[in-house]
Amino acid sequence: MRKEWLFVLFVLLLMNSCVNRKPVDLIVTNATVYTVDNTFSKVESFAVVNGKIAATGTATDILAKYTSENILDADEKFVFPGFNDAHCHFNGYGENLMQYADLRGTSGPDEIYRAIRAHHEKFGGEWLLGRSWDQNDWQAAGFPDKTKLDELFPETPVYLVRVDGHAGWCNSKALELAGITVATKVAGGMVEIKNGEPTGILIDNAMGLVSRLIPDSSREQQKKGLLEAQKSCFTAGLTSVTDCGLGKNTILLIKEMQNGGELKMRINAMLNPTEENFEFFVKDGPEKNERLVVNTIKLFADGALGSRGALLLKDYSDDPGNSGIQIEGQEYYDRICQLAYDNHFAVATHAIGDSANRLVLNTYARFLKEKNDRRWRIEHAQIIDSDDFEKFARYSIVPSVQATHATSDMYWAGDRLGEKRLKNGAYAYQTLLKQNGWLPNGTDFPVERIESLFTFYASVFRTDPSGWPEGGFLKEEGLSREQALRSMTIWPAKASFEENEKGSLEPGKWADFVILDTDLMTADPQEMLKAKIESTWIAGEKVFGN
Template sequence: MYKWPVFFIHFIILISMISCSNKKQVDLIVTGAKIYTVDDNFSTAESIAVKDGKIVAAGTHDTILSEFSGKEVIDAEGKYIYPGFNDAHCHFNGYATNLMQYADLRGTETQEEIYERLKQHHDKFGGDWILGRSWDQNDWPGKSFPDKTRLDELFPDIPVYLVRVDGHAGWCNSKTLEIAGVTADSKVSGGQVIIRNGEPTGILIDNAMGLVGEYIPEITSERQQKGLLEAQKNCFAVGLTSVTDAGLSKSTISLMEEMQNKGRLKMRINAMLNPTDENFETFVKTGPKQGDRLTVNTIKIYADGALGSRGALLLEDYFDDFGNSGLQIESQEYYDKICQLAYDNNFIVATHCIGDSANRLMLNTYAEFLKGKNDRRWRIEHAQIIHPDDFQKFAEYSVVPSIQATHCTSDMYWAGKRLGEWRLRGAYAYQTLLQQNGWLPNGTDFPVENIEPLYTFYASLFRTDHTGRPLGGWQLNEGLTRKQTLRSMTIWGAKASFEENKKGSLEPGKYADFIILDTDLMEASPEEVLNTKIESTWVNGEKVFNLK
């Protein structure tokens, strides 16, 4: 057999060593995928290289492997890679708290089902209070608000407090009303105690919920931390790597930061501030804060309540409740004060606005401070019902409409009954809102809705429920395209918090936050979108969830 000369073999080895030494060393290479970078051109790649938690390069399989040598090389086996999903409006800490101490009442179809879940929850967990979350009378026969009667029969000596799915109504028993001192004479600005036959029914709307809220035992720090870690685990499993938590206290933000610094909480969090003096002194007056995992640059306030509980502020009365046009939560003087504080300290204002009157109120208020085009990125949260005359104000004053697409497909069954057909033309109008500035952030508002971002994608695009009804979609002309939807869940969510240069797309220099899916969302049918599996989730180039 022919033998190669020894010197030639040594030459081949030397060339190979020189070739490898010329490659740049990285921590991770992921190849064999279709990668949607979500850059300005919406370009795709086959491979990415990651070093020190950031994207170094994205390109073809051959280019990446010829230029880089990775400590770890992952073959994605033809799967699909996207930037990590960014929920631009949710209640991450609220969801965490719910996991620890609230009975889950979502999806109940009768009041009796509620009572059964409460009994099971109390038998299992005990406690001095019975707490629950996510009931919705619109899912029950009759669709009327419940009252305290049956709660009093079942739990005469234990206070019961149940928060409606939208977080804008509370349902309690007589023991709770007694503890809180709520009577037929109780009055609250921006809220309502529902009265029947001269006494409270047990239903408290918007600010009236605060009459009871202060008496509910606070969650311990230990249980809150446990809840945050469980919430993080659930979010990673559905592909979320960033969240905007819409309204937090100083103590919660400090706890989150402490957990992040210890490496326990790896979720990137944009923490919106509750409008408290403590938050103003601690955060606002010291200027915006933007770290690797924690951003604090926004004040969250409320203009009105929710449509489902008829607290949304409308220009005209509710179609199914004449004489009621909803609730304005605070005074004009209050909104002016918050806006001035935010403007002076370079903070964003984010205002919950559901009804057309609430949206007009805050758009006009913002206009007094913003004057015209700007890059302040003040936000309207939900932007659910807009009078036709007011859409252009988003563009005129560069106001960001922050939407949650699953609200559309949750509310479509009964929204027309609340609003009448003429007002539906300006409701859930996501495409019209998008056209004002050319971008908008999208989220879920969990735990009001499910945490699943794939449901956001589905609702944004198809505007049907999960059975495919109504055929053709509800107000489909206001749906978003696939590219628009993916951008709204990634790069535009990052842009809303001034973080578009750090995350939201898989470009060199940005955090290596990405997800690997088994389905191409840019081509998938409605059924395929709903059945998509998150194969793995990565934050800073670290795998934080694996399906297998």
């Protein structure tokens, strides 16, 4: 096959003086190209000019019509549109790389103590920060407490964020600086109390009592973090991301770095619900350019299932008397939804529990009233009561999911929910997809790993890397391969009102693409786990790969 193609190329080059071919910036050929267009067509080649796809077709046709000094022989590899993470924390990921000890995958408190001691010895600092511990991975799966942290760090405040970002683990010094006592009460959050004193565990809004005391990163630290985050994204095949919750200064820094050419990543920047953001961004209406979109306000309805903060209609099966936390009151959600609606902004609300999802669906319904093209979103949409699914379709509400949450939570989700609730509306991506015919998919990194290939694997196979559980976790709710690829490319673009500019490899759209050594459409599970990103391209420019 390769020799035959090289012969064709040689002949065509010899004919160059006889054929009037149009010069372009790049030709990619000798590939299997999944365009992800409306018919999910495949082509062999495409031409790029001024950063956009000029034409697609067979290798023979493209080489007969176009000429370029840059012809990329893909060596029969597989080309897909650049992956688009529909829900992540791009800036937060970069800040974590700069400041936080990485506690992901730790087997218990003792391993965490060793990790944070090593981190503090290496980096020092006024605070000791860590991220991504998960008590559900430990042999003793209960929440830890402050005892050992106090012993190791009596004078240094310690703040360790749980993997889902909805619980914090502190020592007494951090609690003291925040003024947290047994009498502290926080709307939309909880200070865990045992034996008449705070344990050091803070849930949801209570975390803010400590986190607000942590010094902000310097501008240079933040810039470095953003560039490191971009580097990791390119390695993972990501060319676009949605960052779920940013402040004014961070967005302005991102824009400055994009305009200066340092930051090439395309970013849909959701706004934190602050008055500063409302005044600066919302009241001027949505903003959209080639690299940056600002058209959505991010809200929180509840916490996370792993920390038992997700708001449920009935109590947790493994914690009677607890049905989770509603972050804000109804008046709060109504006020911001009205502001968004009046200024043509979208709203994206974190909702995991079935009660939280019902709250958001009903709130949105009062403003949207019928089918529409506002593209208001529910982030996670993890547990839905069977009576509520149809509301997504009735009001054109977009469920934004993260497939790796299903395969991360599957070991203990049944304990939290009970079998009946688990099997009737939890992680129901296929059912959600049927409501509007599309849904965006992401990772929620750094909550989950950054690699989109794991999103694809979890979406389709619904198992962990060992193949457990046999047949897949709630397998009937998994996505087909085509659906999974669309959920990582064109559907996230649609969610940010960018489906006409990117998300598929069609003429007129940005030439954002990835080249893989494995065909995602045919690979078996083990081949999928070994798949590699060969290179990543944005606007026809290679940003990762040899």
